[in-house]
Amino acid sequence: MQQERTGLAGNLIAENKLKQIVETELAQLEVPQSWSVADDLIWMLRERNFMLGYMGDHQYAFIHRTFLEYFCARDLKYRLERTSSLTPAGLQDIFREHWRQDEWHEVLRCCAA
Numbered sequence: 001m002q003q004e005r006t007g008l009a010g011n012l013i014a015e016n017k018l019k020q021i022v023e024t025e026l027a028q029l030e031v032p033q034s035w036s037v038a039d040d041l042i043w044m045l046r047e048r049n050f051m052l053g054y055m056g057d058h059q060y061a062f063i064h065r066t067f068l069e070y071f072c073a074r075d076l077k078y079r080l081e082r083t084s085s086l087t088p089a090g091l092q093d094i095f096r097e098h099w100r101q102d103e104w105h106e107v108l109r110c111c112a113a
Contacts, residue, residue, distance in 0.1 A: 073110030
């Protein structure tokens with residue numbers, strides 16, 4: 001969602017994109033039949049865990065903005081610590097770019113903690 005056109009100002013992701021992301025992550029974890037498990041996981045996050053809400057028009061959103069902020073910060077931390085896709089200088093650039101935007105304040109606080 002943070003990579004969508006509206007960034008963190010929005011809280012929507014297309015159903016097909018969400019399913020693709022979940023399938024890809026499950027496949028990387030070597031989960032058998034990741035396409036089927038992805039459907040089940042999205043259903044569970046919507047119907048049982050109430051983390052995702054179906055907003056209509058094949059769009060999903062986090063029920064509470066806190067989930068979006070937490071997962072965004074967690075992704076940045078993971079990319080910084082476990083991959084080469086984000087460097088300390090890159091994280092500094094993210095801070096410089098977004099520190100004035102209200103929707104990024106909590107994400108940046110979580111990253112700094």
